[in-house]
Amino acid sequence: MSPMIAIFTKEILENIRSYRFMILSALLAALMFISILVSYGDYQLRRENYDVLKPQQPNPEKIIIPPTPLSVFVKGIDTNLGRLLQFSALGIDVQLSQQSVNRLFTLFTVPDMLFVIKVMLSLMALLFAFDAISGEKEQGTLKLLLAGGAGRFNLLFGKLFGRFVLVFVPFSILFLVAVAVVSLLPDVQTDRQYWLKLGVIVVSSGVYCLSFTALGILVSTLVHRSATSVIVSLAAWTVFVFVIPNLGIAVARDLATVPPGERVEMQGRLAAIQAIFERIKKEKSGPDKGIGTEMVNQIWGAQREIFESYRPALDGQMRLTRSIVLASPAGALTFLMTDVAGTGFLEDQRLKDAVMLHVKLNFGKYMHMEPGEPGSFTYTRTSFGDVFLLSALTDSLVIVAFALFCIGLATARFAVYDPR
Amino acid sequence: MIQANDLTKRYEDGHLALDRLNLNIHPGQVYCLLGANGAGKTTTINLFFNFIEPTSGTATLNGVDCTREPREAKKFAAYVSENVMLYGNFTARQNLDFFTRLAGRRDLKKEDYRLVMRQVGLPEGAFEHRVKTFSKGMRQKLGIAIAILKQAPALLLDEPTSGLDPKAASEFVALLMKLRSEEKAILMSTHDVFRAKEIADVVGIMKEGSLIMERTRKELEHEDLEKLYLKYMEVS
Numbered sequence: 001m002s003p004m005i006a007i008f009t010k011e012i013l014e015n016i017r018s019y020r021f022m023i024l025s026a027l028l029a030a031l032m033f034i035s036i037l038v039s040y041g042d043y044q045l046r047r048e049n050y051d052v053l054k055p056q057q058p059n060p061e062k063i064i065i066p067p068t069p070l071s072v073f074v075k076g077i078d079t080n081l082g083r084l085l086q087f088s089a090l091g092i093d094v095q096l097s098q099q100s101v102n103r104l105f106t107l108f109t110v111p112d113m114l115f116v117i118k119v120m121l122s123l124m125a126l127l128f129a130f131d132a133i134s135g136e137k138e139q140g141t142l143k144l145l146l147a148g149g150a151g152r153f154n155l156l157f158g159k160l161f162g163r164f165v166l167v168f169v170p171f172s173i174l175f176l177v178a179v180a181v182v183s184l185l186p187d188v189q190t191d192r193q194y195w196l197k198l199g200v201i202v203v204s205s206g207v208y209c210l211s212f213t214a215l216g217i218l219v220s221t222l223v224h225r226s227a228t229s230v231i232v233s234l235a236a237w238t239v240f241v242f243v244i245p246n247l248g249i250a251v252a253r254d255l256a257t258v259p260p261g262e263r264v265e266m267q268g269r270l271a272a273i274q275a276i277f278e279r280i281k282k283e284k285s286g287p288d289k290g291i292g293t294e295m296v297n298q299i300w301g302a303q304r305e306i307f308e309s310y311r312p313a314l315d316g317q318m319r320l321t322r323s324i325v326l327a328s329p330a331g332a333l334t335f336l337m338t339d340v341a342g343t344g345f346l347e348d349q350r351l352k353d354a355v356m357l358h359v360k361l362n363f364g365k366y367m368h369m370e371p372g373e374p375g376s377f378t379y380t381r382t383s384f385g386d387v388f389l390l391s392a393l394t395d396s397l398v399i400v401a402f403a404l405f406c407i408g409l410a411t412a413r414f415a416v417y418d419p420r
Numbered sequence: 421m422i423q424a425n426d427l428t429k430r431y432e433d434g435h436l437a438l439d440r441l442n443l444n445i446h447p448g449q450v451y452c453l454l455g456a457n458g459a460g461k462t463t464t465i466n467l468f469f470n471f472i473e474p475t476s477g478t479a480t481l482n483g484v485d486c487t488r489e490p491r492e493a494k495k496f497a498a499y500v501s502e503n504v505m506l507y508g509n510f511t512a513r514q515n516l517d518f519f520t521r522l523a524g525r526r527d528l529k530k531e532d533y534r535l536v537m538r539q540v541g542l543p544e545g546a547f548e549h550r551v552k553t554f555s556k557g558m559r560q561k562l563g564i565a566i567a568i569l570k571q572a573p574a575l576l577l578d579e580p581t582s583g584l585d586p587k588a589a590s591e592f593v594a595l596l597m598k599l600r601s602e603e604k605a606i607l608m609s610t611h612d613v614f615r616a617k618e619i620a621d622v623v624g625i626m627k628e629g630s631l632i633m634e635r636t637r638k639e640l641e642h643e644d645l646e647k648l649y650l651k652y653m654e655v656s
Contacts, residue, residue: 003521003522003524006518006521006522007522009518009521010507010518013510013514014507014509014510017509018509139505140501140503140505141505141506141507143469143471143499143501144499144501144504144505144506144519144563144566145522146469146470146471146494147469147471147494147497147498147499148494148498148499148519148522148523148566148570149491149494149495149522149523149524149570150522151490151491418471418472419471420466420471420472
C-alpha cells in the first residue's frame with residue numbers, strides 16, 4: 001500500500017465517525033430532500049399550466065414549450081422559457097402572468113439542486129478541507145507523518161482525495177437516490193438526453209467539489225492555525241460563490257447598458273398603437289384597400305427594428321456577464337448546469353431565435369397576406385452535443401482550471417511548509 | 421549511520437541555530453545531546469528529517485543525504501518527539517496499523533501489533549482503547565512501538581522523557597537499552613543529565629548552536645556529568 005493510499009484511508013476512517021461528517025451529511029440530505037420536494041412540486045405546477053395553455057389543435061399563433069424534467073434539478077429560467085407567447089397583427093404578446101406559478105417562491109427562493117451544489121456542496125468541501133494541513137500541525141501529528149515516510153506530495157494528495165471522497169460520495173449517493181425517485185414520478189419523461197445530461201451534472205459537481213476541496217487544502221497550507229484557516233476559507237468561499245457572480249452582473253449591467261425587457265415590449269406596443277392611430281386617421285380621410293396591410297407591416301417593421309437593436313445589446317451584456325462571472329467556479333457551474341439542463345440563457349437565445357424564425361416564416365400566411373397555411377411551432381431543447389460545443393466546454397474548463405490552480409499552488413506551498 | 425558534517429542552520433532573521441555540527445553515530449550506539457533550550461538540539465533532529473533545510477553542511481542517514489533525498493533517508497530513521505501526538509479517535513492498534521502502512525509495511529497482522537505493544541509495556545487493556553484516553557507515558561510508549569515496527573536502523577528522539585514520571589521515564593530508558601542491544605543507532609536530545617549518563621555511549625553538550633563538549637561513556641566514568649554540564653553552561 002503506497003503512503004498516499006494509507007493517508008487516504010486514514011482520512012476516511014478518521015473523519016467518517018466525526019460529528020462534522022455526520023452533521024454536514026445530515027444537513028446535505030435534508031436540503032436535497034427539501035430541494036427535490038419543492039422543485040418537483042413547482043415542476044408539476046408548471047406542467048399542469050402547460051397542459052392547460054398548450055394549443056389543443058394546431059395553432060400557429062400560440063407558442064409554448066413544456067417545462068423540462070431536468071428543471072426539477074436545475075430550475076434556471078425554465079419558468080420564463082415556458083411562458084405562452086402569442087402573436088397577432090399587433091406583435092408578439094408575452095403572458096407575463098405566468099412568470100411565477102407560485103408566489104411563495106418569490107419570497108422563499110426554490111433551493112434547486114444547483115443551489116445545493118453551488119452553495120452547500122462547496123461549503124461542505126471547504127469545511128472538510130480547511131484544516132487538512134494546519135490541523136495536523138496543531139494536533140502535533142504533522143512531523144510524525146512526514147518523519148514516518150509520507151512524502152509531502154503523498155500527504156497532500158492523500159488528504160485531497162480523502163476529503164473530497166468524504167464530501168462527494170455521500171452527495172453522489174443522495175443525488176442518485178433523488179434521480180431514481182424523480183425519474184419514477186409521473187410527468188417525468190426520460191430519454192437518452194435526460195440521462196446523459198444528468199451524468200454531466202454529476203461529473204461537473206464532482207469537479208466543482210474537488211476545486212473547493214483544493215481551495216480548502218490550499219488555505220490550510222497558507223496558514224498555521226485552523227482558526228485562521230476557517231476564516232480565510234469562508235472569506236474565499238463568499239468571494240467565489242457570492243461576490244464575483246453578483247459583481248459580474250452589476251459590472252456588466254453598468255458597462256453594457258440594455259433596456260429592460262418590459263420596456264422593449266412596451267415600445268413594441270406603442271409602435272402598434274401608433275400604427276393603429278395612423279390607420280384611423282387614414283380611414284377618416286377616405287377608403288384605401290392597402291391600409292390594413294400597411295398598418296401590419298408598419299407594426300412589424302417597428303417591432304423588428306426594436307428587437308434587432310435590443311437583441312445584440314442583450315447578447316453583448318450576456319457575453320460580458322459570462323466573461324466576468326467565469327472568474328468564479330460557482331459562476332461557471334451556474335452557466336454550465338443551466339445550459340446543460342436546457343434551463344439557461346443559451347436555451348433562451350435559441351428559443352427566441354426559433355420564435356422569430358417561426359413568426360417570420362408564418363406571419364404572412366397567418367395574415368393571409370401570402371398564400372399557404374401557417375405551420376405550428378415546434379421546438380426541441382438543445383442536445384448535449386450542441387451545449388458542449390457552444391458553452392459547456394468553456395465552463396467546465398474554467399472549473400477544471402480553478403481546481404488545477406489551487407492544487408498546483410497548494411503543492412508548491414506545502415513543499416516549503418514548515419511543519420514545526 | 422547517523423552523520424552530520426559541518427551542519428549549519430541560520431534562520432531568515434539571521435539567528436544562527438546550528439553552527440558546523442559534526443556527529444557520527446554508529447549502530448548499537450546511543451548519543452545523548454544535552455543543552456539548554458535553544459541550544460540547537462531540536463534543530464539538529466529537524467534537519468535530519470528535512471523539516472527544515474540546512475544553510476550549509478550535510479546530514480546523512482545510512483549515507484543518504486537528508487536534504488537531497490529526504491524520502492529515501494527517512495526510511496532509515498524513526499522519530500519520537502517530546503510529546504508523541506497520535507490520532508485520538510483511533511485505537512492504539514489502529515494508530516500502529518496506520519503508521520506502519522505509511523512506512524510501507526504491509527506484512528503485519530493484529531498479533532504483531534499486540535506483541536510490540538506488550539514489548540513496550542503498554543497494558544493489555546489499552547490495545548483497543550482510543551488513544552485520546554492515554555497518558556503521556558502511554559503515548560510515548562506507543563511512539564516507540566511505531567518506531568520499532570518501522571524497523572529503521574536509526575532512532576532520533578527529541579526529549580522523549582520530558583514530562584514523564586520517574587517510573588515511566590525509567591521504563592522508557594529500559595526500552596532504549598533494548599533497542600541499542602538490537603544494534604539501533606540512537607540520537608536522543610534531552611535535558612535530563614541523569615538519564616543521559618545512564619544510557620549514553622557518547623554525550624555531547626550543545627550551547628548556542630555549537631557542540632562544545634563530547635565525551636564517551638568511558639571518559640565520563642571518572643567525571644560528574646552534572647558538574648561538567650553546569651561548567652560548560654556557565655562559560656560565556
